[in-house]
Amino acid sequence: MSDIKKFMYVNRKAPYGTIYAWESLEVVLIGAAFEQEVSMAFVDDGVYQILKGQDTTEIGVKNFSPTYSALGDYDVNKIYVEKESLEERGLTVDDLLDLKYEDEDDDWAEKDSIKVVTSKELAEILEQQEVVLSF
Amino acid sequence: MSTLHTINKSPFDRASLQSCLRLAADGNAILLFEDGVYGAMKGSTVAELVEKALSNKTIYVLGPDMKARGVDESKLIDGIKVVDYKGFVELTVENDKVNAWV
Amino acid sequence: MKFGIQVNEGPYTHEASVSALNFVKAALEAGHEIFRVFFYHDGVNNGTRYTTPPQDDINIVNAWSELAEKHNIDLVVCVAAAQRRGIVDEGEQERNGKDGNNIAPGFRISGLGQLIEAGIQSERLVVFGD
Structure with missing residues (x-):
């Protein structure tokens, strides 16, 4: 398994209503160990997955x-969010989690992943991918 | 690179078809199957969107799923091609990857 | 050509399992190779041998088992998803102290890495889900 492929995880579902978002994230975390060229896309209701301020205490499930x-930290730092999906839902990037990574090629400078x-x-970007995993 | 997109939802249930048409590149192939086959029918409110997409994309519909649902070929939007499972497999081979709009 | 297949839904509620079965059969008929079928989310419910549909209905679990035996296909049930949903093999039964197991013939329980590996090793990955 020496060849490196371009993997993209496409997330199109909201969290908590169904388990897809959480189990998809588990795939991304496990997949990171395989050192492929990984990116993620958040489209449609998938953008709700990375909304700030989630608190699940009162529904009693894990807040992931x-x-x-x-x-x-898993070297997953190419996170694409579709502008049209945000706009359709009345959201901007400020409503989203502040996801960062440290760029090892730039003296570990902290940069935005989103x-x-x-x-x-x-x-x-989708056209350039070799494997698309959709959740 | 070329992509085969698969859509299995009715466009009146979820917007998978609409999202796919927004994000599929020109020249891509789209297969409508399971409840996705309803998106291939003439005269609906999404038909215009599908007809427009046919100008730069190829759209297929899975015959076995059409038949199961009583959707006759005569009800299909002009230009949509019917394939069976053998054809489905061929489409995945002809394109470099498959993007499932689940 | 080498195919990897991902099935995200359980049998009966959703058509995904049947679609995946039909696709796999057609691919084999055309001379292609199925590297692995990976069952995720509720798809793990394809792997319980306790499934007993009415006689006039398709037995989806048996169909997978028969296909696996005939064509030597690797049917992998995701361990994390299986544990949540009570799909158990002998190893899992022992590890988690359960009083039995329910894995169907031809299926095995393994990690999510098997899905990533299927993506790397297969020339095409085809996802069937909701």
Whole structure:
């Protein structure tokens, strides 16, 4: 398994209503050990996964939103959020978790992992992928 | 690179078809199957969107799922091609990857 | 061509399992290789041998088992998803102190890495889900 492939995880579902978001994140974390070229996309209701301020205490299930902040440590730092999906939901990037990573090629400078892209840009990014895992 | 997109939801239930059409590159192939086949029918409120997409994308519909649901070929939007499971497999081979809009 | 298949939904509620079965059969008929079928989310419910549908209904679990035996296909049930949903093999039974197991013939329980590996090793990964 020496070859490196471009993997993209496409998230299109909201958290908590169904388990897909959480189990998808588990795949991303496990997948990080395989040292592939990984990126994530948040589209449609998937953008709700990375909304700030999630608190699940009163529904009694695990709040997994802090886990997204760990993605940078797993070298998952290409996180694309579709602009049109945000706008359709009345959201901006300020409503989202502040996801950061340390760039080892730039003296470990802290950088934003989230990049808001238009659907046209995301379509091009999707075209470049070799494996698309959708959740 | 070329992509085969698969859509298995009715466009009246979820917006998978609409999202796919927004994010699929020109020249890509789209397969409508399971409840996705309803998106291939003439005269609906999404038909115009699908007709527009046909100008730069190829759209297929899975015959076995159509038949199961009583959707006759005569009800399909002009230009949509019917394939069976053998054709589905061929589409995945012809394209470099599959993007499932689940 | 080498295919990896991911099944995200359980049998009967959703068509995904049947679609995946039909796809796998068609791919094998066309001479392709199925590297692995990976069952995730409620898809792990495809792997319980206690499934007993009415006689006039398709037995989806048996269909997978028969396919696995005939074509030597690797059917992998995700361990984390299986533990949540009570799909148990002998190893899991022992590890978690359960009073029995329910894994169907031809299936095995393993980690999520098996899905990533299927993505790397297969030339095409096809996902069936909700």
